[in-house]
Amino acid sequence: MMNKRRGTTLIEVIVSLFVIETVIVGSIFIVSVAFKTVMTIRDTLIAQNLSREGVEVVRKVINSNLIRYSDAACWNFEPTATDPLTNCRIQDFHLGGNGHNNYILNFSEPAAGAPKDFKIDLVRSGVCALDLKTPATCDRNADYQLKLGEVNNGKFYTSDAAYTSTTKFHRMIKITPEYDVDAIKVKKMKVDSIVQWGSNDSAKEISMSETFYNNYQR
Numbered sequence: 001m002m003n004k005r006r007g008t009t010l011i012e013v014i015v016s017l018f019v020i021e022t023v024i025v026g027s028i029f030i031v032s033v034a035f036k037t038v039m040t041i042r043d044t045l046i047a048q049n050l051s052r053e054g055v056e057v058v059r060k061v062i063n064s065n066l067i068r069y070s071d072a073a074c075w076n077f078e079p080t081a082t083d084p085l086t087n088c089r090i091q092d093f094h095l096g097g098n099g100h101n102n103y104i105l106n107f108s109e110p111a112a113g114a115p116k117d118f119k120i121d122l123v124r125s126g127v128c129a130l131d132l133k134t135p136a137t138c139d140r141n142a143d144y145q146l147k148l149g150e151v152n153n154g155k156f157y158t159s160d161a162a163y164t165s166t167t168k169f170h171r172m173i174k175i176t177p178e179y180d181v182d183a184i185k186v187k188k189m190k191v192d193s194i195v196q197w198g199s200n201d202s203a204k205e206i207s208m209s210e211t212f213y214n215n216y217q218r
Contacts (some may be wrong), residue, residue, distance in 0.1 A: 040111040047169060047195040047206040050146070050157060053192025055210050058095070058103055062212055072216035073185045076177065079122055088184050096175035096189055100124045104159040109151050122173070123159075129170040132196045132203040133169040144170040168197045188213045202214060 065075050074088035091097040106121040111171040128140040147163040149156050157167065175198040194207040 003158070043168070043197060043204075044206070047197060047204070048208075050169060050171050051193045051195045051206050051208040054105055054171060054195075055191055055208050057122060058173065058175065058191045058193075059094070059210075060120075061122060066215060071217070072214060075214050075216055076186050076189060076212075078124075079120075091179075092175060094186060095122075095175040099127060101132075101175050101177075102127060103175065104174060105171065106160045107149065107156050107158040108160045108162065109149070121160075125172070128197060130170055130194055130198055132170065144172045146171055171198045186214055 012035070034069065038177065061079050062075060064079070065077050069075070069077070069088065071088060074084060076095045077084050077088040078093050078095055078097075081087055081098040084093075087093040095103075102125045103122050104125045106119075108119045119144060119172070125143045126138070128142045128143075130144050143159060143161065145168045146157045146159060146167050148165040148167055149158045149160065149163045157169065157171075172190040172194050174194065175189055175193075177186045179185070180187050188211055190209060190211045192207055192209045194205065194206045196203055198204050
């Protein structure tokens with residue numbers, strides 16, 4: 001009888017340990033899945049905001065041009081080009097003009113003594129495609145990788161080469177203009193702000209698009 005009672009007790013202990021192990025492993029799995037889900041949601045929200053930011057910066061450039069210039073050919077003038085009154089009627093100085101339709105967006109610190117607003121540069125980045133799923137077709141693909149800058153304990157995303165803290169996000173702003181019959185004035189242009197993150201087959205992408213119209217065009 002004593003041996004039988006000991007055997008029953010041993011079986012109970014084994015079963016109890018199995019149940020406890022199952023609960024622990026299950027809990028770890030649930031926590032792991034929950035953590036991955038939270039990280040995925042966080043990355044998606046960041047990518048959505050970065051994509052929206054790309055469109056809004058182009059909107060700001062257009063609105064600034066509409067305020068500064070009365071010429072219908074100047075509404076989509078590139079902010080980094082020089083001598084707008086002379087060059088804004090040349091396609092090469094238009095946003096997306098002459099095939100220069102891919103841009104990177106740089107935020108940089110203001111110069112000493114300047115207003116505290118960040119400097120914004122919308123810069124041509126060649127004609128390379130943004131594609132993390134296949135090897136880069138040209139070395140300019142690295143220009144699209146966003147870095148993390150910090151000023152006065154405030155962090156921001158930028159493509160500025162002055163910053164070395166890289167992130168998982170890449171952003172390309174693609175601008176496709178539609179010219180009028182005179183090939184000088186742009187009737188409208190489509191802006192696609194594309195953000196990718198991850199690598200190889202796990203790469204994810206979010207894009208936002210908006211079409212802007214020349215308000216001076218009649």
